[in-house]
Amino acid sequence: MGRHGRRVMAVLTTSSFLLFTVVPVRAADPEIDRLLRSPVGKDWVTNGGNLTNQRYSTLRQIDTTNVKQLKGAWMTRLKGSGNAGKYSFEASPLVKDGIMYVITGNDDVFALNAKTGEIIWEYWSGIDQKISTVCCGWVNRGLAMDEGKLFFGQLDANVVALDMKTGKVAWKTPIEKWENGYTITSAPLYYDGIVYSGVSGGEFGVRGRLTALDAKSGEIVWRWYTLPGPGEFGSDTWPAGTDHSMRGGATIWNTPALDPDLGLVYFVAGNCGPDYDGSMREGDNLFCASMIALKAKTGEYVWHFQQVHHDIWDYDAASPVVLFDTVIDGKPRKGIAEAGRTGWVYILDRTNGKPLIGIDEKPVPQEPRQKTAKTQPIPRGDATVPQCAELLPGYEKAGCIFDTFWETPVLMQPSGIGGTNWSPVPYSPDTGYFYVPGTVRTSAFTQFGDKYQIGLRYVGGSQSAPIGSPMSGTFTAIDSKTNKIAWQHKTPYRIGGGGGSTVTAGGLVFRGEPDGNFLAIDAKTGQELWRFQTGFGADAPPVVYEVDGEQYVAIATGGNQLQGSAYGDAVWAFSLKGHLNPLWPPPLPQTVAGPTGPIVAGADTIKMGGNNVEYSYAPARVRIKAGSTLTFINVGDLPHTATAMEKRDWDTGALAKGGSTTVTFAQPGNYYYICLPHPWMYGQVIVE
Numbered sequence: 001m002g003r004h005g006r007r008v009m010a011v012l013t014t015s016s017f018l019l020f021t022v023v024p025v026r027a028a029d030p031e032i033d034r035l036l037r038s039p040v041g042k043d044w045v046t047n048g049g050n051l052t053n054q055r056y057s058t059l060r061q062i063d064t065t066n067v068k069q070l071k072g073a074w075m076t077r078l079k080g081s082g083n084a085g086k087y088s089f090e091a092s093p094l095v096k097d098g099i100m101y102v103i104t105g106n107d108d109v110f111a112l113n114a115k116t117g118e119i120i121w122e123y124w125s126g127i128d129q130k131i132s133t134v135c136c137g138w139v140n141r142g143l144a145m146d147e148g149k150l151f152f153g154q155l156d157a158n159v160v161a162l163d164m165k166t167g168k169v170a171w172k173t174p175i176e177k178w179e180n181g182y183t184i185t186s187a188p189l190y191y192d193g194i195v196y197s198g199v200s201g202g203e204f205g206v207r208g209r210l211t212a213l214d215a216k217s218g219e220i221v222w223r224w225y226t227l228p229g230p231g232e233f234g235s236d237t238w239p240a241g242t243d244h245s246m247r248g249g250a251t252i253w254n255t256p257a258l259d260p261d262l263g264l265v266y267f268v269a270g271n272c273g274p275d276y277d278g279s280m281r282e283g284d285n286l287f288c289a290s291m292i293a294l295k296a297k298t299g300e301y302v303w304h305f306q307q308v309h310h311d312i313w314d315y316d317a318a319s320p321v322v323l324f325d326t327v328i329d330g331k332p333r334k335g336i337a338e339a340g341r342t343g344w345v346y347i348l349d350r351t352n353g354k355p356l357i358g359i360d361e362k363p364v365p366q367e368p369r370q371k372t373a374k375t376q377p378i379p380r381g382d383a384t385v386p387q388c389a390e391l392l393p394g395y396e397k398a399g400c401i402f403d404t405f406w407e408t409p410v411l412m413q414p415s416g417i418g419g420t421n422w423s424p425v426p427y428s429p430d431t432g433y434f435y436v437p438g439t440v441r442t443s444a445f446t447q448f449g450d451k452y453q454i455g456l457r458y459v460g461g462s463q464s465a466p467i468g469s470p471m472s473g474t475f476t477a478i479d480s481k482t483n484k485i486a487w488q489h490k491t492p493y494r495i496g497g498g499g500g501s502t503v504t505a506g507g508l509v510f511r512g513e514p515d516g517n518f519l520a521i522d523a524k525t526g527q528e529l530w531r532f533q534t535g536f537g538a539d540a541p542p543v544v545y546e547v548d549g550e551q552y553v554a555i556a557t558g559g560n561q562l563q564g565s566a567y568g569d570a571v572w573a574f575s576l577k578g579h580l581n582p583l584w585p586p587p588l589p590q591t592v593a594g595p596t597g598p599i600v601a602g603a604d605t606i607k608m609g610g611n612n613v614e615y616s617y618a619p620a621r622v623r624i625k626a627g628s629t630l631t632f633i634n635v636g637d638l639p640h641t642a643t644a645m646e647k648r649d650w651d652t653g654a655l656a657k658g659g660s661t662t663v664t665f666a667q668p669g670n671y672y673y674i675c676l677p678h679p680w681m682y683g684q685v686i687v688e
């Protein structure tokens with residue numbers, strides 16, 4: 001930048017006329033930078049559409065009057081990449097000059113002809129299939145690009161650049177080591193010569209950070225830790241004289257946004273570690289569950305807003321921040337918003353991090369053993385999901401958001417994987433609405449402590465959904481001027497965990513459903529106008545582009561293991577001239593928590609991670625005689641446990657790939673169990 005700066009200064013002193021021709025050259029990559037700063041048109045060059053993450057396309061060939069004619073233009077299978085139960089396919093494809101680039105849950109990248117779907121080149125990541133520090137499915141949320149390269153993070157914690165023409169590796173930079181708990185799942189952001197990448201691993205006692213890399217060389221330009229070191233700003237929100245903040249999580253699960261006029265890069269940091277045990281980390285614990293603004297060139301701190309103080313519920317911020325401009329009380333304002341797992345949308349002024357509509361600090365229930373924060377920030381407006389749980393048989397207590405828990409399970413809503421999770425939230429300047437997907441699910445929260453060991457899970461408790469409890473979702477238009485619901489759909493399946501939507505100037509919101517349907521909705525009224533069965537879990541955010549004058553809408557359909565949707569390896573593109581018809585519906589996701597499948601009598605072995613479905617027990621339900629012994633064997637890739645639900649009075653402990661152990665069931669009864677690292681894996685043993 002220094003060199004460019006000097007050149008511009010020199011021009012300034014000689015001629016103000018020349019300034020007009022020189023200023024646009026300030027950026028290293030003029031065309032991509034111009035597209036990133038502009039409303040989204042023909043190309044879709046970054047995960048969120050442009051620097052705002054609005055996912056708003058100005059294309060209007062497909063609109064509310066003709067969307068019923070939409071059909072598949074092409075569908076391409078990506079040669080089996082990421083086509084197994086351990087993967088989620090959540091990436092937004094990028095499109096530039098008629099070529100589509102898409103990355104799968106195995107970090108494999110494909111270039112496709114965006115008009116025909118034909119594969120042009122492929123990059124196979126070859127990542128280690130034994131990465132044991134994956135939190136919530138093998139996933140990659142997308143790519144970034146500059147003039148000639150594609151950028152992405154891998155699950156092995158490398159940031160990689162590929163040549164866009166050939167798919168060959170241009171550079172590869174390790175951010176950290178997966179063995180230490182660090183993985184990358186977010187799509188990076190590219191702008192003005194810099195690649196910004198987050199890091200995941202908040203469940204493994206890591207220290208979160210945003211890393212800025214030189215796009216040309218891959219060198220690290222700066223990194224900003226989301227957890228303050230001793231004496232740094234925010235360190236007084238952690239217990240003095242301890243190193244708990246060094247393993248406090250606050251990882252970055254999603255793509256930053258950037259305001260080039262203010263020169264700021266924005267992002268959100270995730271949950272505190274250990275997730276459910278706050279006993280040793282008294283204080284607000286900055287910068288867990290916070291929105292943060294840094295100077296884009298230097299990484300210097302500018303402002304932050306913490307959404308949840310001293311998080312013990314896994315109520316983190318995982319959805320990308322959205323920048324938008326608005327008028328409030330007659331004054332133009334620069335806004336930023338983010339939808340949290342709490343079910344609220346947090347709307348701030350992006351110049352200073354102050355609430356734009358109003359967020360009030362209010363007293364909340366206290367649990368001294370958890371060192372709970374006295375107050376929490378409560379946004380004015382509406383939540384998109386219920387914030388109180390109902391009492392269920394077998395439990396002593398049900399509570400509302402920010403209620404407390406210790407060793408006895410307490411039912412709460414939203415669950416820690418409820419509200420809006422990783423899914424992006426689009427914003428339409430036409431309607432002024434945010435389109436917010438939400439998961440409705442109850443969790444039984446418990447604390448049981450965890451000893452920190454590098455590279456192992458460090459969560460300090462659990463939050464499984466009770467057996468038989470319902471799971472569903474909401475899709476809500478939130479008015480950005482009031483933070484209130486404009487319209488809302490109840491959805492049959494959980495959403496918000498990975499899918500998300502995109503909105504167009506044609507007045508349409510496009511979004512996938514975990515049951516495979518791809519929908520078009522009237523952005524103003526919420527009315528459903530079109531649906532199409534893609535044949536695979538449609539749990540990725542769609543994109544909109546144009547080739548040779550024809551508008552397309554595309555979505556990756558490969559399922560999402562956390563949503564329980566059917567896996568696959570397909571990309572679909574739709575247009576008004578398309579002629580492909582829908583496929584048969586795939587198996588449906590669960591709407592009730594608990595083990596499924598037939599009860600197998602007399603089984604003696606339970607396979608964990610088998611049948612190409614990593615997060616499963618097979619058979620999941622067995623009937624045995626009292627005194628029988630069951631062998632649990634891990635045939636999957638990740639470490640799994642079988643742990644008695646709630647009471648934890650029997651437990652296989654963590655079994656690595658290939659590991660096995662036995663459990664003898666002496667007493668008749670009905671025994672439910674879960675996998676502690678993956679509490680959405682359920683099993684049942686009926687002992688007679």
Ligand SMILES: [Cu+2]
Pocket residue numbers: 615639640641675676677678681
């Ligand atoms: Cu597991």
